[in-house]
Amino acid sequence: MRKSLFPVFALLVVVSMVLVACGGGAAPAPTTAPAAPAFRVGLVTDVGKIDDKSFNQTAWEGVQQAQKELGVTEIKYIETTDSKDYGKNIAQFGDAGYDVIVTVGFNLTEDTWTAAKKYPKVKFIGVDQFLSKDDKHAEWPLANLVGVVFDEDKAGYLAGALAASVSKSGTIGSVLGTDAVPPVWRYGEGYRAGAKSINPNINVLVTYHNDVGFDKTFTDPEWGKTTGLSMIDKGADVLFGAGGKTGNGALLAAAEKGVYCIGVDTDQYYTVPEAQKAMISSAMKLETPSVFAMIKSAKDGTWKGGLYTGPTGLAPFHDLDSKVPADVKAKLQTIDKGLKDGSVKTNVPPVKPQ
Amino acid sequence: MPEPSPTLSRRILGAARSALNALAVPALAVFTALVVGAIIMKVVGGDPLLAYLGLWQGAFGSVKALSETCVWASPYIFAGLAVALAFKGGLFNIGAEGQLQVGAVTAAWIGYALPDVLHTSLPAVIHLPLAILGGSLAGAIWGGIPGWLKARTGAHEVINTIMMNYIAVLMAGYLLNGPMRNPDPLNLSARTPSIALSARVPRIFANPDLRVHWGVVLALVIAVAIWWLLYKTTIGFEIRTVGTNPDAAKYAGISVTRAIVLSMALSGLLAGLAGTIEVVGLNYRHELGFSTGYGFDAITVALLGKTNPFGVVLAAFLLGAMRNGATRMQFLTQVPTDIVSVIQALILLFVAADAIVRFIFRLRAPKEKMVLTRGWS
């Protein structure tokens, strides 16, 4: 036994020594162009993946755009796998002296606040993170922290108004992620309110994917499609898909059965091409341009801490432009103006009440 | 001529050698898995050496890293012990995930709601143990139910514990977004209010950067306790006998039903502790978004540690180190953290099918096979 084990363990010892030698050395230095000063942006996701085609990914695309157009030298992301790691993940970038850190999702609000106070030289962009002055946040606004928020309910309201206007059956549907995520809930309730404002008798089917855990609720296109199909069975002729890839399933169901669909977050005409022929519009919250704008302001010196409300609105009608009557288009424009100047209210609270 | 009694140095050498033998397969399984993982990374276009460097740095490269590794290891020790204990009883507890959830939910509730319910603040000597007890009990019940079902109806615990996992996660989803949700208007997340100071496990160091808490010490103590339970008590003997040979146990007068229920309940208790310790020692609250991987990680830890409590502790630290180091690895190389899951699966493969490792490294097979669990009957 001793004879056959020895070479093996010798090998193990050698390998470990090599590892220790490497680990004991300095961390590899980041490559920076000698001429231009380094400007580095890091992103920390919520529990979830960077390619979720939703919150995390659109924010990352803003960072990528900044690298392409603003000469940001280095961009990196860290995916959080467990909510206890938020602080640790942010610290990876903070300790490495990054210039801008983007944290995605309201779950990171508290950890981003703490980190902003700990690393005053680093600028923090908190997507979907609403803060205001109160007992726990007396120092708000912090000079190096900006919360990027959106009025998803307004976008949903427009989508609902559009759906109710073009529906012939009097039944419209929406397939969403979980109502435990306030932006998603606001989309859904905004949709309902907008539809009722056009036609108080309209039948609005709203279904949240609450029956699975957080890890699945936005990445379940199969459920989204099955639910969408069952809504179509019940007579829905417009489907609003608002829940990452789960919502995308509903868009596919609509395309398959020949009814209308409305996308979410970005202009999904481009992200779900299979549904183009059925997609009448998308309820957008422009996360990518907002993140890009914030990074730009950090780089060119126009940065201001506090709260930034990003733009929301309806995407163009694309292929179905001719199917939307002129008076509907005009009505939507009026509603949009009203939402912007406050004369039209969605009456959707920020969070689902208990 | 009688043999001279072994000298002390011979005895130490003998003990060291048997320890090395015991460690051989697990250590080589880890090593082989890392090598295969590196090959996979290389083939798909990554930088394995830089990745492993990041893994190492993130896990052991600084005091803070070591602290975080201990933080990650604590729940793994408990969960690994849970699965290992069940194995000793001839049962496969895949329900660590669900038992952990109910433990966390219960401990959180005791931590933040009990003082209000009783209209009094509770001193730490009462509050903290109560929270720990409550979480453990919840886990014990959650594990005991499949155990009881198996003992009485023969329903296999593999499927039932998996079903209870889903039920637990859904239940937690309802509670954390509903009755147990933090009512603070600024709180948008599905999480409980923070638990009272009197229900928190103190940290070991004053430095706020070092999150390691006394829970890891508790985990080590419990590991010793479980070893003692299994090998020095009647209950442990009954559990292990039913695990290796239920027929013999019956003839020996051991109640097989009682042993099965007890094994699963104790197993659930330990898994419940895993969730509890995260709430009272680290996060001071419970929220959705708990990583859903503890269940399978616990299986890997239990098997890598050969279902021996001390092996489990070592394996828990190893896996915790890998999970902790994955962050730094992703920071350096942008390699997806899933590679850690692949490596973990490979470790499990090489440990379970140890013939592969034995073949590669020319090791002799052990005299007796480890009996883990049986088929449906």
Add this chain to the structure above:
Amino acid sequence: MSWPRFGFIILTVGAIIGAAVVIGQAQLPWLLIITTMIRTTLQVATPLTLGALSGVWCERAGVVNIAIEGMMLLAAFFGFIAAIYTNQAITGGVLTPTGSAISLAVGVTAAVLTGGLAGLFHAFLSVTQRVNQIISGTVINILAIGLTGYLNRQLFFQGQVPHAPGVLPTLHIPVLADIPTVGKIFEQQPIAISAILLVVITHFVLFYTPWGLRTRAVGEHPRAVDTVGINVYKMRYANVIIGGLIAGLAGAYFTIESVPSFEPLMTNGRGFISLAAMIFGGWSPFGAWAASLVFGSAQALQINAQGFGLPVPSQFVGMLPYILTMLALTGIVGKTLPPVADGVPYEKTGD
């Protein structure tokens, strides 16, 4: 598998659909509700039926297979990859009818073969290496999750994602599909229809052919079979591989029939529910199918419940399939017995 038991199981399905009617009839005509429920049930029961059949093939031969979940996942992923890269190669990434048809066929084939390979691996571990079968099944599950998650990221993020060639078309069964309202039940996709056909085929092969007889013998009395000269190892290998192929078809359902994309963990426990269906159905093909319908209808109820305005929190409705599974396993409808040698590695004496 007794016919009274079969009847009881079908009654349960009826009860669930009835519940849907009761809940929803304020808003919709009852016939529409029943039609929707049955159509959805048949659709979502597809992977469950196939998974349960896979289990039947393996376990009748005496090999426990809890890796159905992992096999489905692997098949879903690699079938998907095959489909999109075939489409890329044929059409350069554009959607065309012939290109899609070929790519999807290739995808299904790849998925089925992946399942077969996974079955081969499981057979190797269980039959040759005699690893504990539940452990080896768990290993495959964990490996599947890690591998597909990692490869999915490496291949699809940060790069140009090749266009997915759509999904399998919905077939209209002639005559039956034309019946107003109820006809919608007879609009199903190919894999869903194949699942039902495979139930019949499995039943026939298992109980009316020499192969089936040998298989069942190997699962009940391997030593007796061995003395008669039948190779126990070969029979087990063959049946586990067949089981793997069927699990592969189940995997194809997810990415080729349902939605044209792969998500990590998209099988979401359905492999384990199909195991429960197999046990509930008494290890028989028709029983497994009936049990799958029960779980499928519970899922259909959950999908439709919110739309009907059920005042129960949706998380609780979501628990229904899992609670049903546990109830089924308690043998409340009578205990069923697995094949006698199920789960016991076979060792030729004198080895």
